[in-house]
Amino acid sequence: MWRAFVASLALTVFAQGSMAQARNIVITNDDGLSNNVVALYKALKAEGHDVVVSVPCTNQSGMGTALKIGRPVVPLEAACRADAAQPGDPGTGAMTRQDLVAGDFFYVDGTPTMAMLYGVDVVAAKRWGKAPDLVLSGPNEGQNVGAIILSSGTVSAAQGAAVRGIPAIALSAGGRTVDDKAFSNPDSARVAQLSAELVGRLDKLAGEASLLPSGMALNVNFPDKLEGAKWRSARIGTYNAYELRFVDDMAASSSPEMVAMAKEHGMEIPHLPGLSAQRDTGTPTAMQADDESVVYKTAISVSPMQAGYEPVAFEGWGRWLVGALNSDE
Known part of the structure; x- marks a missing residue:
């Protein structure tokens, strides 16, 4: 069923106005204000979605699910990435860079998960009076595949939204999609358009329902070479890039x-x-051929992720273990 779902993503490119409805979307990431984020914002707005951006002030790659619990976010001591905000500005708030749409771009001097939570708990609550329909984390500047996703701020932000019951997708692109000055990297624009098409397809499939099944998030990785890349289902698997x-x-x-x-x-x-x-320069085994660490090199890998640690696949094994622990034998 999952393979059929992913295959349906590539059947047609939906035209403008083909969506079932516009969605309220929060974009977050672990890189801070980036070319990829701006491009994704523009692509989603062009499709009619209502979009806000909430990202860390500075690059927070590799911070995973880190949080600064109980510590207030104080005024900035240094400028944010790409001059999103300046020293002396509040630790959270609207970005002040002049070429951004006022009221749609926000920053947090904190971790990726904190930036996601600010977008959901503060920005979305004020704007829509409820949680967003979707959280998109990324596109990251570099793919997040294999075991490294455990430390990925991009994936962790999506996971943090998913465990709250909010449909969430982690998006990662090639590492050479950086352009802090002009925000005009062509690969970023293409990744953004493909990401918007993914949202449009999910919207069309879901209708009035949630964009993703409860308890599941997606990890999507775009290859370095985008020309001709097709959607392909992939396991997170055991082969690591x-x-x-x-x-x-x-x-x-x-x-x-x-x-x-x-x-x-x-x-x-x-x-x-x-x-x-x-x-990793080792040759994948036949059993690893569908791992996302292999697939992302030539295709757009789409990998389902369990939200948090809810025991879905192994709950039967857990019941067996508890039974054994409680046994007198």
């Missing part, structure tokens, strides 16, 4: 590709201890 290791010298342990990607993001990998991410 990246291997994380703690090393004594991050720079010496990084591949040329990772060094180049860091420079594109305005960073330089230091000769200091820390986490190193290397691409």
